[in-house]
Amino acid sequence: MPILSINHNSLEFQPGMTILEVARKNNIHIPTLCHLAGCTPTGQCRICVVEVGGTDELLPACETPAGEGMKIMTHSPGVHEARKTIIEMLVASGAHNCLVMQSPADSWNSDQKGIMEQPWHGGLCPAYGDCRLQDLAVEYDVHVKEDHLAWEGHPLDDATPIIVRDFSRCILCGRCVQACNDVQVNLAITPPWGRRADHPEGWYPAADYEACTHCGECVQACPVGALFDRKSFGKALANEMDHIRTTCPYCGVGCQLLLHVKDGKILKVTGVEDGSPNKGRLCVKGRFGFDFIYSEERLTSPLIKENGEFRKASWDEALDLVAQKFTTIIQESGPDALAGVSCARSINEDSYQMQKLFRAVFKTNNIDHCART
Amino acid sequence: MTNSFSEFAKAKLFLVIGSNMTEAHPVAATFLKNAVQNGARLIVVDPRKHRLTDFADIHLQLKVGCDIALLNGIMHVLIKEDLYDKDFALNKCTGFEALEKTVAEYPPQRAAEISGVDEDTIIRTARLLASIKPAMACYTLGITEHTCGKNNVMTVANLQMLLGNLGMELGGVNPLRGQNNVQGACDMGALPNVFPGYQRVDDPAARKKFESAWQVTDLPDKPGLMIPEMMHGLTNGKVRGFYIFGENLANTEPDMNKVAEELSSAEFIVCQDLFLTETTRFAHVVLPAAAWSENNGTFTNSERRVSRVRTASPPPGQAKPNWWIFKEIAKRFGHDWPSSSGKELWDNEISILAPALGGIKYGRIEQDGLQWPCPTPDHPGTAFLHKDGNFTHGKGVFMPADWTPPAEVPDAQYPFVLSTGRRLYHYHTRTQTGRCDGLNDLLGEERADISQTDAAQLGITQGERIRVKSRRGEVCVTTHVTPEVPPGMVWMAFHFTEGNANWLTHAALDPFTLTAEYKACAVQLEKIT
Numbered sequence A: 001m002p003i004l005s006i007n008h009n010s011l012e013f014q015p016g017m018t019i020l021e022v023a024r025k026n027n028i029h030i031p032t033l034c035h036l037a038g039c040t041p042t043g044q045c046r047i048c049v050v051e052v053g054g055t056d057e058l059l060p061a062c063e064t065p066a067g068e069g070m071k072i073m074t075h076s077p078g079v080h081e082a083r084k085t086i087i088e089m090l091v092a093s094g095a096h097n098c099l100v101m102q103s104p105a106d107s108w109n110s111d112q113k114g115i116m117e118q119p120w121h122g123g124l125c126p127a128y129g130d131c132r133l134q135d136l137a138v139e140y141d142v143h144v145k146e147d148h149l150a151w152e153g154h155p156l157d158d159a160t161p162i163i164v165r166d167f168s169r170c171i172l173c174g175r176c177v178q179a180c181n182d183v184q185v186n187l188a189i190t191p192p193w194g195r196r197a198d199h200p201e202g203w204y205p206a207a208d209y210e211a212c213t214h215c216g217e218c219v220q221a222c223p224v225g226a227l228f229d230r231k232s233f234g235k236a237l238a239n240e241m242d243h244i245r246t247t248c249p250y251c252g253v254g255c256q257l258l259l260h261v262k263d264g265k266i267l268k269v270t271g272v273e274d275g276s277p278n279k280g281r282l283c284v285k286g287r288f289g290f291d292f293i294y295s296e297e298r299l300t301s302p303l304i305k306e307n308g309e310f311r312k313a314s315w316d317e318a319l320d321l322v323a324q325k326f327t328t329i330i331q332e333s334g335p336d337a338l339a340g341v342s343c344a345r346s347i348n349e350d351s352y353q354m355q356k357l358f359r360a361v362f363k364t365n366n367i368d369h370c371a372r373t
Numbered sequence B: 001m002t003n004s005f006s007e008f009a010k011a012k013l014f015l016v017i018g019s020n021m022t023e024a025h026p027v028a029a030t031f032l033k034n035a036v037q038n039g040a041r042l043i044v045v046d047p048r049k050h051r052l053t054d055f056a057d058i059h060l061q062l063k064v065g066c067d068i069a070l071l072n073g074i075m076h077v078l079i080k081e082d083l084y085d086k087d088f089a090l091n092k093c094t095g096f097e098a099l100e101k102t103v104a105e106y107p108p109q110r111a112a113e114i115s116g117v118d119e120d121t122i123i124r125t126a127r128l129l130a131s132i133k134p135a136m137a138c139y140t141l142g143i144t145e146h147t148c149g150k151n152n153v154m155t156v157a158n159l160q161m162l163l164g165n166l167g168m169e170l171g172g173v174n175p176l177r178g179q180n181n182v183q184g185a186c187d188m189g190a191l192p193n194v195f196p197g198y199q200r201v202d203d204p205a206a207r208k209k210f211e212s213a214w215q216v217t218d219l220p221d222k223p224g225l226m227i228p229e230m231m232h233g234l235t236n237g238k239v240r241g242f243y244i245f246g247e248n249l250a251n252t253e254p255d256m257n258k259v260a261e262e263l264s265s266a267e268f269i270v271c272q273d274l275f276l277t278e279t280t281r282f283a284h285v286v287l288p289a290a291a292w293s294e295n296n297g298t299f300t301n302s303e304r305r306v307s308r309v310r311t312a313s314p315p316p317g318q319a320k321p322n323w324w325i326f327k328e329i330a331k332r333f334g335h336d337w338p339s340s341s342g343k344e345l346w347d348n349e350i351s352i353l354a355p356a357l358g359g360i361k362y363g364r365i366e367q368d369g370l371q372w373p374c375p376t377p378d379h380p381g382t383a384f385l386h387k388d389g390n391f392t393h394g395k396g397v398f399m400p401a402d403w404t405p406p407a408e409v410p411d412a413q414y415p416f417v418l419s420t421g422r423r424l425y426h427y428h429t430r431t432q433t434g435r436c437d438g439l440n441d442l443l444g445e446e447r448a449d450i451s452q453t454d455a456a457q458l459g460i461t462q463g464e465r466i467r468v469k470s471r472r473g474e475v476c477v478t479t480h481v482t483p484e485v486p487p488g489m490v491w492m493a494f495h496f497t498e499g500n501a502n503w504l505t506h507a508a509l510d511p512f513t514l515t516a517e518y519k520a521c522a523v524q525l526e527k528i529t
């Protein structure tokens, strides 16, 4: 196997791997922004640049193939400087005011106040605490003054019911473009690649709602606070939420969900990266179809019908009535006068228990569910 | 499914039949589209030009309910041109002669006449299927929800056996299950003829096994009723007590007027649900249940993968887990059941009683789930079934079937065929998705999809309210004029009570599965003046 070195460590690699892949395989950290797992690297952001001995240029690790004998430095002073410049540029390119937010409001200047008055900007950025750009700004000690932020004049798309696209915070990394076109293949965000010149007015990854399925894959891919969903907006900071893995309650694909939960309440859902079968992907129902559980209309008490109307009852009263009615029916007409329909949406343990009730207790096989629909 | 979703992205050729995958199984469709982008070929068989057809090499736009004629025509070509997998068909399967005899009656010309797909396309499809090995066949309810549903399924299997596409990776017969846990509910024995793990109730050994496990005697040996029989039983007093767990039968069963009649004639109905629904109107007792995120348990997806479901929040008010409710009822009959959590039920009962699940324990599925058969604690699970042609019953069996038309076909009075299904933004009767912010805004009412040709002919404009009538009922609904549906067809869903397609659908049943023909009935369209 060929060998190269990263930060003076000799490492083996498979031909065809990129420098980034070799580094990740060996737990060597190289920051990325535009890189989306499973997709062809675009080299758009260049934050992953590394020094390769013998060349003057810094090379992007995500798209540079590993070569025999390469001597790579991932955190040399030159690399550090280059990354810092990129981060400064990115922070300055939009309304990235999160670092300013930490200073008291009466010290804000007119730019900061101007940002705060924009729609969706009255509080902390929705990505606060879970933002790749913020992480990098902190790590590389980047400070950009608020009056240097180019926060004005970016489009805002908040006309649809679920997703908000706030391009004042877009860093043009292109991850949403790949998420939509290469991962979900919904082809709703037109890629700009190679056609910069066609967009003299500036390009933004806008969505075509004729094709968009509101799957939210682009939101999950967005490394900053440009794409977010209305449901979770402003509800909690990233570090306040617990993560619980579970399975989607809708269709038979059985996607693995990560529930983002605060105080026992689900606020947001993302796909479990690398989880089977969905590998992080979700559709609109799995990602945004959870809040029915908190509906005011949920049943909270057993009900018994009396004179055509339901009234509340205790569990004991309701279950005693069911048992007594069923006992009478079994005595008068035999167990086959009872029948039950189980639920194909509920957990296995529930269906098991219901068929056991019918078979072992009532002594009938009249148990079915909508197996064929 | 005989095979797995993880194979989709690597597959070489797909045959997708009666499956609107981009709307009904969206994430599965993404992997299929990835494969197509990487060069896989795609054959779509569907009356509608739905989104997946944009990615297809061949779209066979057949008439509703003609699947068997079309597939038999394809098999006719495969046999006639000697393109089938002889080793598989003759050595690994039985019944080839019978199949040969049946499909001999379906030369492309006849298959074309019946199905509306031209002869050349049929021949081209057969040749494409024979040229790339293996192919994955995927289907959904477009195959099963017909009076010939069972025969449709057999015919898809016949084709895959003839091509030798069973028992290997990237092949197989793959029904994408509608509900998240319909596979699991079957595995658990929520079926009238089998105990958990498909052990037959009329098998004395199986009864003995469950009698000793459950510490009871005299388990019933006669298979029970299926849902349509239960519903019918309500009207003649054969069924006096009816326990409905989580299903909104009033809106999901065909011919809603008939269903309402049946439910209202019941003597005693117990409903266990999250919400009051159209069905709970008929209940005498309603029991409040815990929801999906208020339970610890498992779901089993279409590829037989048992995955964990976890509690995120407590149920509201006095709502309780469903298994608890059943246990409490059993207690009132003097049965004291030992298990009192999802984990205990699974680890101590289900996985012990169902051999194919024997190796699956909660401790093993903390992360990714396991696919059954998984008989022992060190078994890795099974990604695809019938490896190397080893079928459960020895050999694969060809079960040839003749084409039969839908029970109700268009005529002068009801000239359109109505077909039904689900749309992307909602799930069934919307008891859940209708209560989620945003989803109702994306789709807020029932629609009837009709073709541009028919719209022009009837003078119907986009978005106009029209009346759709069948022999059973009528609804007023907003039209959606779309190139997706062919002339002569109306396509509707059953998400809303108002305008629900099931006011119109026909409760004609497949004689074996008792599945209703949701995919075909005859309707007329009328302008509302």
Ligand code: SF4
Residues within 6 Å of the ligand: A163, A179, A180, A184, A186, A187, A188, A189, A207, A208, A211, A212, A213, A214, A215, A216, A217, A218, A219
């Ligand atoms: S929501 Fe889904 S379909 Fe819509 S733009 Fe984002 S990735 Fe594309």
Ligand code: SF4
Residues within 6 Å of the ligand: A248, A249, A250, A251, A252, A253, A254, A255, A278, A281, A282, A283, A284, A285, A286, A287, B025, B026, B027, B028
């Ligand atoms: S996220 Fe969508 S595709 Fe995945 S299981 Fe849920 S409903 Fe099905």
